[in-house]
Amino acid sequence: MANIELLLLFLLASGIVSYFLTKWKSFVGSVFTIFSTMFVFASLAMYGFSGQLDTTVNVIPVLSFAQTNIGFYFAIIIVFVYLMVSFFHPYFVGEYKYKNSYNVMFLLSLAGVIGTFFADNFIQLFFAFEFIVWTSMLLIPMGKSKKAAVSYYGFSAAGSFAMLFGILVMRSVSGSFDIDLGLASLAGGQATLVFVMFLVAAFSKLGAFPFHIWLPEAHGNAPHPFSPVLSGALVKLGAFVAVFAILRIMPSTPLIDFANSNLPHIPLGQYAVVILGSLSIVFGTLMAIKEDDAKKLLAYSSMSHGGYILVAFGIMTSQAVAGGFYHILAHALASAGAFMAIAAVAKQTGTTKMSELGGMIHKMPITYIVYLVAIISMAGIPPMGGFISKWLIFQAVIDKGMIFVAIAVFFGSIGSFLYVFRPLAALFLGQELREYKVKVKEAPFLMLLPMLIITALNVYTGVIPSAILNFTNGMLVDLGLAPVSITMWDIVGTTGTLNPALIALVFGFGVVIAFIIFIVLKKSKKVTLMETYTAGNFVHDEQLLHYTKDFYAPLERLYIKYTTIMKEFYETLAVKVKEIGRFGKYLFMNKFIGTTILWIIAILLFLLVGEVL
Amino acid sequence: MSITILNFLIGLGIAFFGFVLQTSIAGLNRKIVGRLQKRVGPRWYQEFLDIFKLLSKRATSHGWIFDFGVIMALGGIIATAMFMPLTSTFNAFGTYDNFFIFVYLLAVGMLGMAMSASGSGNPWASIGVMRALTTMLAYEVPFMIIILTIIKIAGSSLTGIQLYQQAAGNNWFLIALPLGGIVGFISLMGMLGKKPFETYIAPAEIASGPMVEYGGKQLGMLFIMHEITVFIEVSLFVHLFLGGATNIFIFILKYFLVYTLANLISNVNGRFKIDQVVTFFYKWPLILAIVQAFIAIYLGWVI
Numbered sequence: 001m002a003n004i005e006l007l008l009l010f011l012l013a014s015g016i017v018s019y020f021l022t023k024w025k026s027f028v029g030s031v032f033t034i035f036s037t038m039f040v041f042a043s044l045a046m047y048g049f050s051g052q053l054d055t056t057v058n059v060i061p062v063l064s065f066a067q068t069n070i071g072f073y074f075a076i077i078i079v080f081v082y083l084m085v086s087f088f089h090p091y092f093v094g095e096y097k098y099k100n101s102y103n104v105m106f107l108l109s110l111a112g113v114i115g116t117f118f119a120d121n122f123i124q125l126f127f128a129f130e131f132i133v134w135t136s137m138l139l140i141p142m143g144k145s146k147k148a149a150v151s152y153y154g155f156s157a158a159g160s161f162a163m164l165f166g167i168l169v170m171r172s173v174s175g176s177f178d179i180d181l182g183l184a185s186l187a188g189g190q191a192t193l194v195f196v197m198f199l200v201a202a203f204s205k206l207g208a209f210p211f212h213i214w215l216p217e218a219h220g221n222a223p224h225p226f227s228p229v230l231s232g233a234l235v236k237l238g239a240f241v242a243v244f245a246i247l248r249i250m251p252s253t254p255l256i257d258f259a260n261s262n263l264p265h266i267p268l269g270q271y272a273v274v275i276l277g278s279l280s281i282v283f284g285t286l287m288a289i290k291e292d293d294a295k296k297l298l299a300y301s302s303m304s305h306g307g308y309i310l311v312a313f314g315i316m317t318s319q320a321v322a323g324g325f326y327h328i329l330a331h332a333l334a335s336a337g338a339f340m341a342i343a344a345v346a347k348q349t350g351t352t353k354m355s356e357l358g359g360m361i362h363k364m365p366i367t368y369i370v371y372l373v374a375i376i377s378m379a380g381i382p383p384m385g386g387f388i389s390k391w392l393i394f395q396a397v398i399d400k401g402m403i404f405v406a407i408a409v410f411f412g413s414i415g416s417f418l419y420v421f422r423p424l425a426a427l428f429l430g431q432e433l434r435e436y437k438v439k440v441k442e443a444p445f446l447m448l449l450p451m452l453i454i455t456a457l458n459v460y461t462g463v464i465p466s467a468i469l470n471f472t473n474g475m476l477v478d479l480g481l482a483p484v485s486i487t488m489w490d491i492v493g494t495t496g497t498l499n500p501a502l503i504a505l506v507f508g509f510g511v512v513i514a515f516i517i518f519i520v521l522k523k524s525k526k527v528t529l530m531e532t533y534t535a536g537n538f539v540h541d542e543q544l545l546h547y548t549k550d551f552y553a554p555l556e557r558l559y560i561k562y563t564t565i566m567k568e569f570y571e572t573l574a575v576k577v578k579e580i581g582r583f584g585k586y587l588f589m590n591k592f593i594g595t596t597i598l599w600i601i602a603i604l605l606f607l608l609v610g611e612v613l
Numbered sequence: 614m615s616i617t618i619l620n621f622l623i624g625l626g627i628a629f630f631g632f633v634l635q636t637s638i639a640g641l642n643r644k645i646v647g648r649l650q651k652r653v654g655p656r657w658y659q660e661f662l663d664i665f666k667l668l669s670k671r672a673t674s675h676g677w678i679f680d681f682g683v684i685m686a687l688g689g690i691i692a693t694a695m696f697m698p699l700t701s702t703f704n705a706f707g708t709y710d711n712f713f714i715f716v717y718l719l720a721v722g723m724l725g726m727a728m729s730a731s732g733s734g735n736p737w738a739s740i741g742v743m744r745a746l747t748t749m750l751a752y753e754v755p756f757m758i759i760i761l762t763i764i765k766i767a768g769s770s771l772t773g774i775q776l777y778q779q780a781a782g783n784n785w786f787l788i789a790l791p792l793g794g795i796v797g798f799i800s801l802m803g804m805l806g807k808k809p810f811e812t813y814i815a816p817a818e819i820a821s822g823p824m825v826e827y828g829g830k831q832l833g834m835l836f837i838m839h840e841i842t843v844f845i846e847v848s849l850f851v852h853l854f855l856g857g858a859t860n861i862f863i864f865i866l867k868y869f870l871v872y873t874l875a876n877l878i879s880n881v882n883g884r885f886k887i888d889q890v891v892t893f894f895y896k897w898p899l900i901l902a903i904v905q906a907f908i909a910i911y912l913g914w915v916i
Contacts, residue, residue: 361678361732368678372728381720391713398761398769401910403903410757411750417720418746421727425739429678429731496711496769502616503714506695506706507721509621510628511688514834518684521830524674529734531673533825547736547743554887555747 359432672829682729741822775857
């Protein structure tokens, strides 16, 4: 039996060990990190699926744990992403300035993950949640920019404090920090308050509109092996909080309840979530289309996918929620795969800017395949996992007849073809640039291994989803929803039946036919990439034949002037906050010491009077 | 239902039928357009000759992704065509002909072609792909809103949608949802890459865009792919808006009329710039689609 408490202690202990090992030799310390993470993943996977994790507490006095289906689902996905990413450490950690703390922080944040998802009371959940924020905040500045960490922490802190406020409100109502008790005790205005507070936390963690500013900063500037963790794993913490807010705090008033039954019957709060989720999808897509840095592009795509998860939860039918849960898994795998492929390229070339890269496919074909499969899943194209979740979400949107939300989800779905294709075309395909012709080579085996595992899982989730959907059905039952009807091969939606394995099989059949046609015909003559049609001109430089900069320029021109509005809003907000701070400083801390004392006495009196009342 | 190898063979037969049908009709259309322009026009089987000539020629290849992309493109499109029902009673995989398969499995083929074109290392090809994807972003959203309305009314199985329209008392969706029919047809023009939405081919401007580097068997295979893609798109319109077909002859007739109309409109139009395509589709077609969806779903007025 795997004991949660022992796993936590194990992670703390191995964090200390890895500190000294990494100090001695970074490669050894990183390999130790891989094995520690693998041990935790194996213990969870071995006992967790049958619900046999030992949650008793023997050593640490205050803690208490519980295993829930939802918590375990999130935990296993996130720990899996951690495990996969840890394989990158031997090749990256040695370069960082504080290399010994890197592995420690990595393992400690993993401990925080386990603490969060197996917590059985809110205050412990909050502390574990904060623990993740603090450890990951120390990891991010080891990449390109220190400012990114400030931005990340700023939004995370806003979310965390909002959540703490919500938790304390629940505590004052129910008298305990217990999760089920607290959520059940809410009613009326307090329910609305906690709902809003938890949503602030969920949105800021998920990087959804309007709290999305930190996402590209943090994802784009984090160390290369940590970006997959941020996007594939830690962002999903927001979805976890969103489950509490949207699905468990029960709505009170339906939106517009005409006698006509054609209108979507969704409570006002949830409807607002759906609208904000739709805005996240649209803005994330538009921003991703114009982005030049591959990692920032994927970060904006995370924002858009966070929007899909919020839309799914907000619609609240069993299909939508199942789609949302499945999307969490599909996006975690797809985004981890894509980020890891980009990290492998960045390791070889030292840049993630698409305008500076080209033709990587010739030296890194396996990395290319990994990226290709990941983006097929991300764009929601069969036969990959993203298709299943998007199909379920579409079913729900259509079933509810939500026209404007449909515009957003379809726009995001087609738009994702545009932005995921950009790194594919600009970074992997096209002319092989001269500076990369010699020194670039395929990533080492230890880095390819996790990428290939993720690729296989991307395909598995898209072909045989029934096992996972069975598990999410268990989660739906926990939430009081009807399970989605599935058989071994079919998923039955409200408007039709889907057989993912058949689609994959037919696709394979089609490719085989095409391959036969290709192979029986005359063999082609191989020519170089420079031998292309140039309208009679002699072009001698690869760079001149490589179309990458401002790829979607005609489309971008239509909306480029509106893209900075949110950033400017937050900058203005920051200036205003600073001004308030200066005003406070002026009041309290000017050169007359007497003013400061006066204010202190006044506040003390105020508090004392308040206590007497 | 249980799926056997027979289903796969029927599916392959449908894909092949689609290829032959569309290639013949495209040849006939070349003749019709020729008469429109006071020319004689080529023979109706000219398209077949072109494709077979290309398949028999020796070509150049720009690396493995260039070839692999072509295979993936043709394979994806054949797979999509295999799901297409021909009439309301004849298809390969029963009720698994879910609408979303056609939109998204088609995208695999498109992705393969885009990948192959970008892999050729020619900037015209990349520009063509960029324009094709942008055009897709333009026409797909209004189209999907109309599809949402249809699916909400009749379910998402294409056979089911045909049967719904053929049932007594129901009209074709072209009549039942008149605004939707208009939007559907405009989107079909975009899908087919007919003028004025021909921006991503634009032979005089970007040298046929994605196709610029191809020759020989690769180009021949992409021609086959293009014909089957057109078959899928026009058949979708026939099944979604024109009540499908009860037998194969009605299907061919409706198919011929739709394709010829699109082609005739195409031949009297100029070409939009790419940003005009986007602004066009996000103006009237989108507004019409929203109005139609609102009328049909919230007010329940379906003629």
